[in-house]
Amino acid sequence: MNAQLSPLAPPSAPASLTDAELVRSGQNVFAIEARALESLTPRLDGAFAAACRLMLACSGRVVTIGMGKSGHIARKIAATMASTGTPAFYVHPGEASHGDLGMITDADVVLALSNSGETDEVLTIVPVLRRQGNKVVAMTGRPGSSLATLADVHLDVSVDEEACPLGLAPTTSTTAALVMGDALAVALLEARGFTAEDFARSHPAGSLGRRLLLHISDVMHAGEAVPKVAASVSISEALVEMSRKRLGMTAVVGDDDALLGVFTDGDLRRALDNPGFDLRSTPVVDAMTRSPKTIGADRLAVEAAQLMESHKISALLVVDEAQRVVGALNIHDLLRARVV
Known part of the structure; x- marks a missing residue:
């Protein structure tokens, strides 16, 4: 009869150790x-x-x-x-x-x-x-x-x-x-x-890469997608623009798109508290927020998130060096980009 190889011995029974001993x-x-x-x-x-x-x-x-x-x-x-x-x-x-x-x-x-x-x-x-x-x-x-x-x-x-x-x-x-x-x-x-930026370039899919490489220009709405109205329009016309662009706000601009202010859902609620308020006759400049928070297109997207958080706002206008409106974004844009 041919000798058979003996199987490997099974492991010994596990030792009975207490939690403290482990x-x-x-x-x-x-x-x-x-x-x-x-x-x-x-x-x-x-x-x-x-x-x-x-x-x-x-x-x-x-x-x-x-x-x-x-x-x-x-x-x-x-x-x-x-x-x-x-x-x-x-x-x-x-x-x-x-x-x-x-x-x-x-x-x-x-x-x-x-x-x-x-x-x-x-x-x-x-x-x-x-x-x-x-x-x-x-x-x-x-x-x-x-x-x-x-x-x-x-x-x-x-x-x-x-x-x-x-x-x-x-x-x-x-x-x-x-x-x-x-x-x-x-x-x-x-x-x-x-540097940290060098590290981000080799990790573009990671959270650090997105935080250090993604700029405002990569996530903002631009061109016709930017909500903006002239200073002469009524609040009702501003609301139409807000509804059309779906960012919860609209820029109020002067000549050459120079930023004058921003009109938001919050501004609308505050305006409704005023007696005698009329959507069709009240100019948007009377209800807008002057000197709103803005950001440049070349800044990091994570900076927009920090700015929104620190000022308890949900949207930002993007301006150039001459304070002309060139874009807009809200917190949902940052969420989709996985910056926050």
């Missing part, structure tokens, strides 16, 4: 990893600065590589760099040996991650990269490892212990590598003078 276990992880990060701080020395200099001088991109958990951290570091002004991407070292090495040009700087510094897939391609002319920054937990020796710059991310009680699962070591990667990304960000 919380203490989590707290212990925090404590171990916090101590590791504290010990990492003195290692931000000349090697760290040298790694930053190589990446700043790079005319290509920063290419991160790593296997297993180090690969996951390498992906995150590349993503953080790419979104903060340092072009970067991840290459799987195993795939690199089978053709993906062609993705890396001689203008790129390579950031190689390996806690042991002896990962075969990484060590296989590093000599090839060096011959191609790439500068290599290694991030390992063993300063005397093969990878550390091969690299131009070595960043020591060694830790005294893993948070895993078995000492097997990468926990503290991956946290240390991730934080070192964050330190690189932020140092490069500051060295490049990267």
